[in-house]
Amino acid sequence: MPKARRSPLTRERILRASVRLADKQGLDALSMRRLASTLKVEAMSLYNHVANKDDVLDGMVDLIIGEITLPTAGGDWKAAMRARATSAHAVMLAHPWAPMLVVSRISVGPNMLRYIDATLGTLREAGLSWAETDRAWNAMDSHIYGFTLQLQNFPVDPEEYASAAANYLPMLPVEKYPYMHELTTHVIDGSHDGTHDFSFGLELILDGLDRLRAR
Amino acid sequence: MPKARRSPLTRERILRASVRLADKQGLDALSMRRLASTLKVEAMSLYNHVANKDDVLDGMVDLIIGEITLPTAGGDWKAAMRARATSAHAVMLAHPWAPMLVVSRISVGPNMLRYIDATLGTLREAGLSWAETDRAWNAMDSHIYGFTLQLQNFPVDPEEYASAAANYLPMLPVEKYPYMHELTTHVIDGSHDGTHDFSFGLELILDGLDRLRAR
């Protein structure tokens, strides 16, 4: 008689479940007990496969970094950088817990290392010096993480933003905060949609790098 | 007989103690009980002056935002933006817990509002449209927060970095991560100090904005 054998717990399954849970319920909801329960297991059983909660978080980061499309050196470096930044941004929007986690720990997972190496390679082969490559990489990543983190405090939908702005307006008296007040009115009346454009800052950086390269 | 009267607890004192504790012991060490004990008081007494822990965190953010030197419109906008970005960066280095908190919550404290208003005003008076002002502000802040957050995972001291790099090198086999490997060797031998320069990315953005303005 074939007994219902429990499907084996693995590090892989645990990490996938973590990502799913954090995506759906938020990072705060990710506790070892809750994670275990989604896998129909007790909390302590997880520790047979992962070292501790930090290990889980590290694993989650490397897992989703693997979703970013890698740039390839040799072709149009600007297009490659634009593509990788946009992809990274999109991945982090799909996993809102990710940017916070990425910037608050040193990641040395295989996906992360490959991702960094591909980025450095593209910049270097585009003609930047090593120091420029390092700083260009850092500047672009600052934009990616900084922008994505800031975006998470804003309603993405322009209409939603307009109505949210209307609610905020009373907190912004003209005499105290004249510029915020006026900017907000422009958002409300639709003459500025208030959308923060990821590519705006990105293109400033890319153009600047291009001029650096030309010299 | 004059009894030793306890100095009165206030929201102000609580927030200052929070900042001090977080500066010294890190944000993780900031619990309501520990915070209370530094004030020689029980945890629940704090709730007579602050709504809850989130209120404390919000207050801490606004407190340190007040340390940033405000830009003023009318003069050299680029110098003003450079000064405010550098000041913001410096403040966040002095309070390493700050950037994380700032980007993970919507701040509407008086200091924050004044800070934003001054920034928007300077950009607007420099000749940018409202949409450009909004996006320029966002791009610069992305750099400030993103850069500062990334910096916190790196040893600040170049020598420290060089020796840390030597430790990392074995994790970066040439055949798998050729570019990271070579960059690391340059850091080790001192031909590139590995320092990530805050002004590098900032100037790229400022120059880009200047060209935008000129058009």
Place this chain on the structure above:
DNA sequence: TGCTGGAACGTACAGTGTAAGTTTTTGCGA
């Protein structure tokens, strides 16, 4: 058939934020 190693389980502990109830301290009017 019995043993062994691995994996899941159960219990326990120190810590968290904070609701609710109790006691102490303080400032003020009589």
Place this chain on the structure above:
DNA sequence: TCGCAAAAACTTACACTGTACGTTCCAGCA
């Protein structure tokens, strides 16, 4: 100076956290 009300501190309690430690179960091999 006294008495009292209100403010503020304290105490207890609860549900939750990560995880150390010890027990139990079970599949695969001798």
